Amino acid sequence: xxHPDSPFADxxxxxxxxxxxxxxxxxxxxxTERDVILYNLGxxxxxxxLQWTYEGDEDFSPIPTFxxxxxxxxxxxxxxxxxxNFNPAKLLHGEQYLSIKSPIPTSGDLVNSARVxxxxxxxxxxxxxxxxxxxxKHSGELIFENQQTVFIRGSGGFxxxxxxxxxxxxxAANDPPKRAxxxxxxxxxxxxxxxxxxxxxxxxxxxxxxxxxxxxxxDRPILHGLCSMGIAGKHVFQTFGxxxxxxxxxxxxxxxxxxxxxxxxxEDNKVIFTTKVKEREVAVLxxxxxxxxxxxxxxxx
Numbered sequence: 001x002x003h004p005d006s007p008f009a010d011x012x013x014x015x016x017x018x019x020x021x022x023x024x025x026x027x028x029x030x031x032t033e034r035d036v037i038l039y040n041l042g043x044x045x046x047x048x049x050l051q052w053t054y055e056g057d058e059d060f061s062p063i064p065t066f067x068x069x070x071x072x073x074x075x076x077x078x079x080x081x082x083x084x085n086f087n088p089a090k091l092l093h094g095e096q097y098l099s100i101k102s103p104i105p106t107s108g109d110l111v112n113s114a115r116v117x118x119x120x121x122x123x124x125x126x127x128x129x130x131x132x133x134x135x136x137k138h139s140g141e142l143i144f145e146n147q148q149t150v151f152i153r154g155s156g157g158f159x160x161x162x163x164x165x166x167x168x169x170x171x172a173a174n175d176p177p178k179r180a181x182x183x184x185x186x187x188x189x190x191x192x193x194x195x196x197x198x199x200x201x202x203x204x205x206x207x208x209x210x211x212x213x214x215x216x217x218x219d220r221p222i223l224h225g226l227c228s229m230g231i232a233g234k235h236v237f238q239t240f241g242x243x244x245x246x247x248x249x250x251x252x253x254x255x256x257x258x259x260x261x262x263x264x265x266x267e268d269n270k271v272i273f274t275t276k277v278k279e280r281e282v283a284v285l286x287x288x289x290x291x292x293x294x295x296x297x298x299x300x301x
Contacts, residue, residue: 008117008131014159017119020082025114027077028137029070032107035200036062039069042197043230044187060106064243065233067098067144068226071132072201074112075148083126083155093225094127095149095287097170097247101142109137117147118164126155127164169245174272174289181263185235186278189223191257197227223254228284232275235262236290240271243290251286252277260284269294 006021013021033055040063045052051059080086117131127149134144147170164171194207202224205212213221229248236243254260259278262285264271269292275285 006115008115010118010161010165012161013119014121016082016158017116017160020079020119021116023079023115025074025078025112027074027112029073029110029112029134030108031070031110033060035069036060036066036106038196039063039066039200039230042193042200043227043234044189044193045234055106062104062106063230063234064100064104064237065098065226065230065246066104067100067134068096068146068229069200070110070134071112071114071144071146071148072226074114075130075132075146078114078116078130080128080150080152080155082158083128083152084158085154086152087154090153090155092151092153093148093250094151095129095147095247095249096226096229097147097167097245099145099169099245100243101145102136104143105136108143110134110143111137118167119158119160120164121156121158121160121162122151123156123162124154126152126158128152129164129167169247169289169291172247172287172289174247174287176263176272176274177265177267179265182266183239183264185239185262185264186259187231187235187262188259189231189254189256193227193256194221194223195256197224197230202226218253220255223256223258225250228254228260228275231260232262232273232285232288233290235275236264236271236273239264240266240290240292242293242295243271244293246290247288248285249287250284252282252284254284 040052050057114132118129120127129149132146262275264273272289276283
């Protein structure tokens with residue numbers, strides 16, 4: 001579906017980018033309490049955390065990062081064929097920003113609208129940010145906004161902007177303060193974590209097939225970046241309470257079975273965090289932060 005104007009039009013954009021920004025992809029996503037439980041288990045919820053794993057619990061709810069799930073099929077289906085030499089095998093998920101606009105229902109019928117927000121020509125590569133608005137199908141209420149940035153090696157040279165505009169929390173640098181973390185959470189993933197998480201909608205064989213992972217240069221299948229984001233988001237939620245947005249940069253890979261360590265610093269209403277693999281001492285989530293809800297800030301004072 002094409003629209004003549006884009007709210008994200010920029011005079012510095014090349015003709016190809018300007019045209020790409022007019023395209024809107026819409027699709028629907030329906031889910032039940034079963035999907036919520038499956039996601040919660042996929043990011044490490046346990047049988048003892050009944051608010052996340054038992055639909056009859058009075059506090060039953062999705063872990064907040066569930067907001068990346070309904071939009072996934074829309075953001076990953078938007079065409080990038082307008083990029084020169086586009087090869088999906090050379091695409092890397094760079095950053096993810098989730099803004100939670102309304103309380104997340106435990107089941108529902110949603111509608112996603114995805115479009116290109118920004119496309120940067122990095123010379124030898126492209127950086128494309130897609131924005132997805134997710135609304136309740138029946139009321140029209142905005143539930144989530146996601147911004148997903150992907151890097152595509154070999155697809156630069158299309159002209160236009162090289163440096164992105166300030167998108168507030170979605171593009172913040174989130175440098176950790178020069179002091180010890182205020183809190184640290186450590187969680188060992190399990191060997192079947194990727195096999196479980198993929199059932200929430202990301203069926204990329206990179207996360208399950210050893211041969212496919214080897215083509216990508218990995219020793220074995222890797223954990224989904226959005227799963228690592230969910231685990232870290234769970235750590236922030238458990239430590240500081242609910243948040244209204246969260247942003248991460250994917251800095252490294254996790255192999256299922258490794259231990260994730262999330263270091264957190266509270267700065268006013270923001271929790272800056274980094275997540276690393278304990279066994280290899282490598283960062284996997286960087287430039288990351290969550291903005292706390294007002295209620296969380298009050299309750300933690």
